């Protein structure tokens with residue numbers, strides 16, 4: 001096994017990851033409630049993917065966040081920072097309690113990820129459409145330096161309306177960046193409604209395939225499926241992989257699921273209590 | 287007089303630098319023949335990334351390379367670098383303060399025949415407004431070459447503004463370039479011309495003509511627009527009359543930067559030589575410089591006009 005292979009995932013591991021994902025969702029709700037603003041919908045839809053990456057696939061060390069050999073994650077849909085911050089905190093990059101400072105004056109946890117402030121954040125994002133290009137740049141550097149790290153990226157389905165995503169899609173194929181593994185969080189929603197209504201997106205799988213990507217479609221909440229997809233992506237040589245993850249925006253909090261309005265507003269205290277209860281916990285608040 | 291385009295000096299210096307430092311990478315957006323990164327591409331194909339006509343992708347990819355320890359030089363025309371890819375420069379490069387060096391050629395009116403769509407007259411203003419950005423405008427081939435080493439050594443983003451046509455060589459090989467340091471090229475008491483880029487040699491000509499007419503005029507090469515050399519501006523202000531000269535809009539560029547510094551530190555009469563809030567057009571570089579009053583003659587009359595304000599108060 002080389003350094004960059006992913007360990008086999010047994011049932012026990014799946015159970016462990018499901019529990020971490022559940023806790024992550026609770027922390028996402030807590031931090032958003034404290035900040036009184038932010039993006040729950042897309043944070044919850046990416047939560048299982050992020051949990052899988054940070055707690056299983058990625059070779060990262062919270063004690064050494066700048067290790068040049070580490071795997072990277074570029075959260076291109078940077079508004080889902082609460083999900084990234086939560087994974088990083090649970091992983092040990094910084095104390096969990098810091099999550100409650102989200103979006104507050106002086107906090108390292110800016111509304112969108114700031115790589116200069118947060119240990120473990122690999123690039124500053126927030127303006128949609130740029131992250132895949134950054135991931136490519138890191139992947140090019142990896143090839144140049146003969147390093148075998150993997151660069152993961154998560155893009156939004158609405159985000160693909162940005163032309164730069166397709167510029168980056170061409171770049172990754174042209175330079176045969178098989179060290180790029182991207183996830184498309186296909187939750188069918190963006191701010192103004194269903195992506196199909198905002199701008200017809202055609203068939204994502206066909207589009208990326210026709211650009212030359214290795215494409216896998218999965219249920220983005222099924223840890224086993226995510227694992228299979230990442231393994232298949234790692235076996236792929238000479239092409240980048242796009243894992244089209246079918247997800248539910250707001251996943252895990254029933255009253256948020258599939259509702260466009262939960263894209264970018266924080267729950268009230270009461271809603272938060274209900275959400276956390278739905279996630280099998282109690283929150284006394286602070 | 288010896289002449290050389292700053293883009294040619296850039297292309298050659300980049301190869302030299304590439305030989306010295308193997309963490310240098312270069313990106314271009316289908317203009318490598320014009321920006322002169324083709325020389326680097328030829329010698330170091332594995333460190334050169336052709337990005338196609340995709341400036342936004344190029345800037346953010348350069349950021350990724352810089353995040354991974356590379357010093358990334360990204361080149362295209364000034365209009366596309368600072369216009370099309372502005373937000374990528376702002377958010378993916380300057381916000382995280384990574385070492386991407388945007389070396390943009392074909393700046394200003396001297397693009398010539400391609401016309402107004404290709405002539406960036408606002409790029410200095412745009413780039414200097416962005417936090418963490420350093421903005422450098424070399425006056426000739428020698429200073430371009432020296433500046434390149436300095437910007438490689440400087441940590442963080444840099445905008446280097448380069449031109450298309452061959453321009454007079456002002457400096458000899460002993461010239462030392464320092465980021466943030468202006469060079470005084472002529473002493474004088476009656477007025478000071480602060481020039482940047484290709485206007486520097488015209489400023490020297492203007493001062494020479496004025497000397498024949500009995501006026502002693504200081505000349506500065508303000509090769510770094512940001513951070514601005516405030517001390518130099520203060521010294522120039524002692525003459526009581528400053529004229530700035532730039533191949534750029536009179537709004538927000540060198541003139542704007544100097545005016546801001548003067549207002550804060552040592553107000554004095556000021557005149558602006560630059561493009562008067564208008565787009566360019568097709569023509570030869572020489573014709574355009576003449577038509578848009580970017581000449582030694584117009585610097586000269588602006589100096590006289592500014593000096594006359596001194597005595598009126």
Ligand SMILES: Cc1ncc(C[n+]2csc(CCOP(=O)(O)OP(=O)(O)O)c2C)c(N)n1
Nearest residue numbers: 042079126127128156157158159189190191
């Ligand atoms: C360039 C840019 N334009 C607009 C926005 C504002 N914005 C933030 S999130 C969002 C919708 C994103 O939708 P999607 O990519 O589907 O994300 P998800 O559903 O996963 O939250 C928009 C338009 C932005 N952040 N960046």
Ligand SMILES: [Mg+2]
Nearest residue numbers: 157158189190
């Ligand atoms: Mg979406």
